[in-house]
Amino acid sequence: MRRLVGVDTSCDDTGVGIVDAGDGSVLANVVLHQHETHGPFGGVVPERASREHLDRIDDAFARALQESGSTLGDLVGVAATRGPGLVGALLVGLSWAKGLAFARGLPFAAVHHLDGHVASAAVDGIGRALCLIASGGHTLLLIREADGAARPLGASRDDAAGEAFDKVARALGLPFPGGPALARLAQEGDPDAFPFTPPLRGQSGYDFSFSGLKTAVATLLERDPEAPAADVAASFERTVVRSLVGTIARAARDFGLDTVIVAGGVAANVRLREALGTSGLRVVLPPPRLATDNGAMIAMAARARLTGPEPASDLEVDAAPYLPWAARSEATT
Numbered sequence: 001m002r003r004l005v006g007v008d009t010s011c012d013d014t015g016v017g018i019v020d021a022g023d024g025s026v027l028a029n030v031v032l033h034q035h036e037t038h039g040p041f042g043g044v045v046p047e048r049a050s051r052e053h054l055d056r057i058d059d060a061f062a063r064a065l066q067e068s069g070s071t072l073g074d075l076v077g078v079a080a081t082r083g084p085g086l087v088g089a090l091l092v093g094l095s096w097a098k099g100l101a102f103a104r105g106l107p108f109a110a111v112h113h114l115d116g117h118v119a120s121a122a123v124d125g126i127g128r129a130l131c132l133i134a135s136g137g138h139t140l141l142l143i144r145e146a147d148g149a150a151r152p153l154g155a156s157r158d159d160a161a162g163e164a165f166d167k168v169a170r171a172l173g174l175p176f177p178g179g180p181a182l183a184r185l186a187q188e189g190d191p192d193a194f195p196f197t198p199p200l201r202g203q204s205g206y207d208f209s210f211s212g213l214k215t216a217v218a219t220l221l222e223r224d225p226e227a228p229a230a231d232v233a234a235s236f237e238r239t240v241v242r243s244l245v246g247t248i249a250r251a252a253r254d255f256g257l258d259t260v261i262v263a264g265g266v267a268a269n270v271r272l273r274e275a276l277g278t279s280g281l282r283v284v285l286p287p288p289r290l291a292t293d294n295g296a297m298i299a300m301a302a303r304a305r306l307t308g309p310e311p312a313s314d315l316e317v318d319a320a321p322y323l324p325w326a327a328r329s330e331a332t333t
């Protein structure tokens, strides 16, 4: 058996996944959340996140081996996220993975976290497509070529889509992490109750903006503290979904593309998935459990580089907390 291990500790989830080196299928995907640790603070406390990664990464790896029925001897390559993310958190997973690769004499690939998100949708063989990455830290629209090269079309000018979900959830008094909680509450609400102004209405480009919408929700709650939370959540969610899908559909028309890949934590959102389903586009999505941060997607992103004729050897590559998409070098894709 030939298997790859992927590690992601970019934020507050300790992710260790094992995929088949031949076809990239996911054999184990262990994600240890730290919600109880950060919940009382309403957001991630970086130092605590690093310490928990350190405490739990061995356990996550042991579980992944067990879940996938693998032994150490089955591993033929190791990959880890190098950035972007919290530097202390990144360092734990990256150093741990380098140690494993070095000790076992295996190829090692350092991966850009967003390449992991894209790979989570199993994009091999999909051809030229639009690609939206919508996560806690990024909202990025790209044209992805069949060979994996990508050209940015637009990005959020302020808050990322997931960040807006989290902040509005907090304003509504929902527990951390907010996005999924808000989506659950929205199911019981009326999305027409509060017609928020669509962000960047009438723009000809492909950017996004969610901070004005977030402020609109805050203002509404200030003026009308009795506003039904489920209705506010549903109206907010619909506005975000329309903004994302509207911009995707326009870009698809403008560039003559019929396929869109949507990845990142917000790709787990059911309303977004429904709206994409009726957009007339071919939609490529990760399974919801692979949409949010995990290790398997990092192994998927590195598979070609770990199993090719000249396997990656990135032991010298350092953690990079600030690693814009544009700075993603060929050596670390």
Ligand SMILES: Nc1ncnc2c1ncn2[C@@H]1O[C@H](COP(=O)(O)OP(=O)(O)OP(=O)(O)O)[C@@H](O)[C@H]1O
Pocket: 010, 011, 084, 085, 113, 134, 135, 136, 137, 138, 161, 162, 163, 165, 166, 177, 178, 179, 180, 183, 264, 265, 266, 268, 269, 270, 291, 292, 293
């Ligand atoms: N069902 C959902 N509906 C809306 N948002 C969601 C849902 N599930 C997760 N999210 C959001 O996705 C984000 C987490 O996704 P992900 O783990 O990809 O982001 P991240 O790792 O924090 O950021 P980045 O990948 O940009 O570094 C959070 O902001 C969360 O609120």
Ligand SMILES: [Mg+2]
Pocket: 113, 117, 135, 136, 265, 292, 293
């Ligand atoms: Mg992420």
